[in-house]
Amino acid sequence: MARDRRERADPLFEEVIARSARAVRGRLLVGALVALSLLMTLALVFVWQQYQDSKRQAANELRSRAILAATVFDTYFTGQLEALSAIARSPSVRAGDAKAMSRYFSGFRPGTGTTFTAGVGWIDLGGRQRATSDPRGPTSIDLSGRDYFAHVAATKKPFVADAIIAQTSKRRLIVMAVPTFGRDGRLTGVLAGGVVIRPSANDPRASDLGFTGLAVIDRKGQQLTLRNLAPAANGDLLRRVRSAQEGVLVGAHGLDGSSGRVVAFATSRTPGWKTVLDQPESVVFADARRALFLEASLVVAAAVTVLALIGWAVRRSRRDLRGAQAQVRRWAQLTRSLNAALDKREVATLVATAVANEFRDASAIVTVEGGNGDATQLAALVHGRLSPFTRLNEETAIAVAGQVGRAGESGTHDPGGLTVGRLVAVRSLYGFRLGATPAHAGVLGVVFERANALGPDQLALLQAHADQASQALDRVRRHEEEHDLAVLLQESLLPGKLREPDGLEVASFYRAGALHAAVGGDWYDLVRRPDGIVHLTVGDVAGHGIEAAVTMGQLRNAFRAYALEHASPAAVVLRVAHHAGDDGMATMLCVAYDPYARELSYASAGHPPALLLDPAARTIGRLDQPISGPLGWVVPSNADDVHVDVPPNATLAMYTDGLVERRDAPLDHGIDRLAAALLDRLASTPDAAVHAVVEEMIESRNEDDLALLLVRLGEVPSSLRIRLPARPEVLRDLRRRVRAWLVHRGIDEDAREAAILAMSEACNNAIEHGYRESSGTIAVRFEHRAGMLVIAVEDEGSWREPQPDPTRGRGFVLMRHLMETTEIVHKPSGTEVVLEQRLNVAQ
Amino acid sequence: MNEAPKALSIHIDEPVEGSFVVALAGELDLASATEVSQGLAGLPLRAGGTVVIDVSGLSFVDSSGLNAFVAGSRNVASREASLIVAAASDHLGRLFDVVRLGDSVELASSVEEALAKADETISDDVGR
Numbered sequence: 001m002a003r004d005r006r007e008r009a010d011p012l013f014e015e016v017i018a019r020s021a022r023a024v025r026g027r028l029l030v031g032a033l034v035a036l037s038l039l040m041t042l043a044l045v046f047v048w049q050q051y052q053d054s055k056r057q058a059a060n061e062l063r064s065r066a067i068l069a070a071t072v073f074d075t076y077f078t079g080q081l082e083a084l085s086a087i088a089r090s091p092s093v094r095a096g097d098a099k100a101m102s103r104y105f106s107g108f109r110p111g112t113g114t115t116f117t118a119g120v121g122w123i124d125l126g127g128r129q130r131a132t133s134d135p136r137g138p139t140s141i142d143l144s145g146r147d148y149f150a151h152v153a154a155t156k157k158p159f160v161a162d163a164i165i166a167q168t169s170k171r172r173l174i175v176m177a178v179p180t181f182g183r184d185g186r187l188t189g190v191l192a193g194g195v196v197i198r199p200s201a202n203d204p205r206a207s208d209l210g211f212t213g214l215a216v217i218d219r220k221g222q223q224l225t226l227r228n229l230a231p232a233a234n235g236d237l238l239r240r241v242r243s244a245q246e247g248v249l250v251g252a253h254g255l256d257g258s259s260g261r262v263v264a265f266a267t268s269r270t271p272g273w274k275t276v277l278d279q280p281e282s283v284v285f286a287d288a289r290r291a292l293f294l295e296a297s298l299v300v301a302a303a304v305t306v307l308a309l310i311g312w313a314v315r316r317s318r319r320d321l322r323g324a325q326a327q328v329r330r331w332a333q334l335t336r337s338l339n340a341a342l343d344k345r346e347v348a349t350l351v352a353t354a355v356a357n358e359f360r361d362a363s364a365i366v367t368v369e370g371g372n373g374d375a376t377q378l379a380a381l382v383h384g385r386l387s388p389f390t391r392l393n394e395e396t397a398i399a400v401a402g403q404v405g406r407a408g409e410s411g412t413h414d415p416g417g418l419t420v421g422r423l424v425a426v427r428s429l430y431g432f433r434l435g436a437t438p439a440h441a442g443v444l445g446v447v448f449e450r451a452n453a454l455g456p457d458q459l460a461l462l463q464a465h466a467d468q469a470s471q472a473l474d475r476v477r478r479h480e481e482e483h484d485l486a487v488l489l490q491e492s493l494l495p496g497k498l499r500e501p502d503g504l505e506v507a508s509f510y511r512a513g514a515l516h517a518a519v520g521g522d523w524y525d526l527v528r529r530p531d532g533i534v535h536l537t538v539g540d541v542a543g544h545g546i547e548a549a550v551t552m553g554q555l556r557n558a559f560r561a562y563a564l565e566h567a568s569p570a571a572v573v574l575r576v577a578h579h580a581g582d583d584g585m586a587t588m589l590c591v592a593y594d595p596y597a598r599e600l601s602y603a604s605a606g607h608p609p610a611l612l613l614d615p616a617a618r619t620i621g622r623l624d625q626p627i628s629g630p631l632g633w634v635v636p637s638n639a640d641d642v643h644v645d646v647p648p649n650a651t652l653a654m655y656t657d658g659l660v661e662r663r664d665a666p667l668d669h670g671i672d673r674l675a676a677a678l679l680d681r682l683a684s685t686p687d688a689a690v691h692a693v694v695e696e697m698i699e700s701r702n703e704d705d706l707a708l709l710l711v712r713l714g715e716v717p718s719s720l721r722i723r724l725p726a727r728p729e730v731l732r733d734l735r736r737r738v739r740a741w742l743v744h745r746g747i748d749e750d751a752r753e754a755a756i757l758a759m760s761e762a763c764n765n766a767i768e769h770g771y772r773e774s775s776g777t778i779a780v781r782f783e784h785r786a787g788m789l790v791i792a793v794e795d796e797g798s799w800r801e802p803q804p805d806p807t808r809g810r811g812f813v814l815m816r817h818l819m820e821t822t823e824i825v826h827k828p829s830g831t832e833v834v835l836e837q838r839l840n841v842a843q
Numbered sequence: 844m845n846e847a848p849k850a851l852s853i854h855i856d857e858p859v860e861g862s863f864v865v866a867l868a869g870e871l872d873l874a875s876a877t878e879v880s881q882g883l884a885g886l887p888l889r890a891g892g893t894v895v896i897d898v899s900g901l902s903f904v905d906s907s908g909l910n911a912f913v914a915g916s917r918n919v920a921s922r923e924a925s926l927i928v929a930a931a932s933d934h935l936g937r938l939f940d941v942v943r944l945g946d947s948v949e950l951a952s953s954v955e956e957a958l959a960k961a962d963e964t965i966s967d968d969v970g971r
Contacts (some may be wrong), residue, residue, distance in 0.1 A: 728874035732850050735870075735903065753934070760905045764873045810906040810942045817941045 017328065021321045025314060032310045040303050047295040054288030055250070062264040062277050062284055063248040065210055070246075070266035070275040073216065077270040080176055080195065081158040083115055088180045088191045093122060096180075096188050098138075101131035108133040108193070118166075118173050118194030122180065123149055125189055148177040152190045160271040162218040163197065163229055172197040172229060197224060213278040215255055217241065218271065223255070233257045241265045241274050254278045330357060334465075338472035344369065347476055348378030348442075351469040355446060356381045358461060363426065363449050367434070367469070369442045378442070410466065411459070418447065428453040432466030435473050444469055486546045487512055493553035494523060501528040502717035503595030507686035509694050509708040511658075521548030521586070522656045522707040523556045527563040530723035530777070532596055532737075535563035535572065538654040538707055539588035539607065554579055555586060555631075567592060570603035570627055570639045577605060580631035587630045589654055591623070592641070593713065596720050597740035600652075600713070601641035606630035608667065610654045611675055614647035615682045620675045650713045651686070653678055658706030659697050673697065686710040716744040720782040725775065726767045726795065731760060734780065745784050751839055754818040755782075755789055761811040762793035762833040789837045791819075796830040851875035852900075853882050861892035862961060864954060868900030871908035879908070883915040883926070890923035893961035897954050899930035909942055916948045925949065929957035 087093065092100035101122050108120040121132040127144020143149050148161040161175040177192040215225045221238055222229040232238045232255040240249070246266040254261035255278050262284040264277045282289075334354045341347045348367035355365045366380045399418050415429040426447045434442035444466045448454075454462065490512060498506045508524055521541025528534050537559050541551045558579040562572045569590035580586050589607035593600050602610065602623050609624035627639035653674065660670030677696045681689040690710045698706070720741050724730045735756050742752040759780060766778045781792040815822045819835040854866040863886055871879065879896075886894060896912065898904070912928050919926040929951040931939060939945065951957035 728872070731872055731874060732870055757903075757905060757938075760872060760903075764905065764907055767873065810909050813942050814906055814938070 051292040066264035067266040073268035105133035116193040427451040505712035507690040521552040577635040658704035766795035794832040866897040870903040876907040876911040892924040927957040
C-alpha cells in the first residue's frame, strides 16, 4: 500500500516543481518584456522627434534658399533698373534727341552684350517709339497701350513688366521701363529695355547649389521658367504662393500637380515676382530619413540583442528545470525499484547504478556487506559499468570497506593508497554505512580520480542514496526472515509425499507464492480411514503470510480429525467450517473415495470444481455442486454428499485457484485450460503429469501460491482391508461394499454370496463373542489371488470356545459349509478366523 | 456410504382371525434379527393359531436370522400356536438344509401351502 502512495506522490511533486518554476520564469519573462517594450517605445519616440526636427530643418533650409533666390532676382532687377535710369539721365535722352539716342542705343544691340539683351528704345509721351537700338529703326507700332508705358507714364517710376513672348522671334522677353525727364525736369517719355530669358531654367549649376526645381512666377502668374510662360498647372498652389510673402509647404502637390513635394517660396520686391523651389520630399528629407533609418536600426538591433539574451535565459532555466525534474524522476524510480527489490544484491545493484547515474565521473562505486576484513561485495560499478564479482573489484570493494570501517562514520574519507584496478589512483573517497543493525552493517563506497570531487550539495545527495539503500536493505532483510519463517511453518504444516492407499495413485504439487508475495494458505491432504475410505482435500485460506499459514494448519488438522470420525465428506466440511472463524475466508473441497466399491462423493465449500477425467470417453466431469459458499460465510447446518459415478481408470484433479487463475481471463477459462492440459496427459502417471500440467498452466512469475492433487482411481485392489467398530449396524454396509468389490474382481454370484455370508458369520462371532457388550473393532481382510479367495476376520477380544448351544452353533456350521477351510487362529492381540475358498477357473 | 433403505421391513397380515402372515423383506442379520424375535413375541396369538413367516422378500439371511426363526418357533409353540417358515428361495432353501432348520422349524414352500397346512392342523384338532 505504501508503495502505491509513493508512486502517486512522485509525479505530483515533480509537477509542483515544474509549476512553480514555470510561474517564476513567466513573471521574469513578462517583466523583462514590459521593460524592453517601454525602452523601445521611448527610443522610437525620440528617434521620431529627431526625424521630425530634421525634416523641419530641411524645409527651412529650402525656404532660405527660396529667399536667397528671390533676393538675387531683386538685386538683378534693381541693378537693371539703375542701369536704365542711368541711360535715361544721359544728355541725349534728356535732350530728347532721337537721332543721338538711336546712336547711343545701338550699343545695346541684341546679342552683343550682357545687359538689355533684347534691346533699348525710347517712347515719347504719345506712345510712339522714337529711338531704338534696333538697326532697322523705330517701329511704327503704337505702344501707348503697353502696361509698362502706361504704368511709368502714370507713376513716373521705374517698372518691370511681366514676361511676354516676342511675336516674331518667340523669345521670352522681360521689358523694364523708366521715365525720362527733360532738362526742365518735365516728363518727356519712357525709356524701355528688354532682356531675353535663357531657354532653360534648370541650369545644372543651379542644381549644384540646391536650386533644383527653381521656378519664377510673375505677377500674372506666368511661370517664367517654362518656355510657353504657361501658368502653373497647380492652381491651388499658385494661389497660396501668390497670397503670401514667403513660406514653405511640406507634403504638398508640386507646381505641375505631382504629389509628395516640398515647396518653398519667397517674393522678389522689385518685380513683385515669386521665386519657388519645388523639390520632392525624398530629396529634401533624404538626410533626415537616412538618420531616422540609422537610429531606428540601432534601437531595433539593441532590442533584438536584449530579446536574444532573455531567450537564452529562458532556455537555460528550462534546461535547469528539466535537469531537476529528471533528478526527481530518477529518485522516484529508485525508490520504487528499491521497494520492489527482493534481495540485498538487487538493492545494492540498484543503488550503485543510481549513484553512477548521478555522479558520472565516479571511477568506481561499490556496495559491500559486512565490515572490516570480512566484507562481501554485493555490487560494483567501474566507470559506470556494472562489473560483477571480478576479483579486481572485490579487492577494491574490500579496501573501500576497510577504509570506511576504520573511520567508523559516514562521509569523506582519506583515500590512503587506494587504487581502482591498480592503475587509477583514488584522490577522493566517500563512504557510507548501510543498515541499521551492526550485525548487518555494510558500506556504500564512491571513489573519484580527482581530489575534493564533491561539494556539500552533492555529498548530501550521496548521503540520501545511502539512507535509501539502508532502509531498503533492512526491509529486504526483514522480509527474507519473515518469508523464511513462513515457508518453514508451511512446510511443517503440509504433508510431504502422500502415502498411497491401495487402489490409488497420488501425486501432489505445492508451491508457495513468489518470494515477495510471501507464503500462502493453500493446503492439500489425504486421510485413509480404517474402513478403507480415503478422504482427499484441497483448500485455500485467503491472504498470505504467517497468519494465513497458521489458519491453514488449523483447518488441515481439523480436517484430519473429522475425516477419521466421519465417512461423509459433507459432515467433514460442515465441521471444519466451525474452525474457519468469521473473518478468515477459506474455501475447501473434500472428496471421499471408496477404492473397493469405486464410489466417490464430495462436498465443496466455495472451492473451484475438481475435475474427473474419463480416459476411455476422453471427457471431463466437473464436481461443481458446492454445499455452501466459502467457509467463514454462512454454512448450512447439514448437507448431503454429492455422489458421482467413477469411470474406469478415471483421474481426479483437485487444485486451488492459483493454478487456474489469471488476471486477464475468467476462472472458467483457466479451468478449461486445465482440462485440456490433463487430457493431453492421459497416458502419463500422476507423478509425471502433475509437473507437466503445472508447468503448462503457470506463468513465469505467478504471485499466488498453488496446490494440485492428481489421483488416478485405478482398478480395485486385489486385497481388501476394512476395520470397523464391532457393532451389528455396520455389517450391512460392509456386505454392500464387499459385494461391490467382489463384483469388480469378477467373482461369480454363488461364490460371492457364499463369501459374504461366511464373512458375516465370522463378523457375528467376533461381535458376539469377541466383545460381548464392550466396544472394539473388527478387521476384515480379503485376498484374491491365484484363483483363491481368502477371508480373514480379526477381533481384539478374548475368544471363547463356542458353547454347545443349539442356537449358537449354526454360524460355524454355515462357515464350514460355505468355505473349503475354516481356521481359528488365536493371537495375543485377539482371535482371527481365516476362511479359504478355491474359485472356479478364470476367477 | 450410500444410504440403503431400511435393512429389514416386517409386514403383518391377519387373513383369518388368530392366524398371522408375517412378511419379511430385506436383510435379516445380527442387527435386525431381534426385530423379528420381538415382533413374533408381540403377536396376539390364540391357542391353536398359526404364524406363517413369508421369507420370499429376504435378500440375505445369516445364522442370526435362522436362530431368530428357531427362537420364534419355540416362543410361538409355548403359546400353543404353530410357526411355519414359508416361500424360501432356492438359495435360502439350500441354506436351511445346511443347518437342518427343518429339524427345529416347520417349513413350507409357499404361503398358501403353509396356510393349508395350518388348516389341516386345525382340522386334526377338530377331528380329534
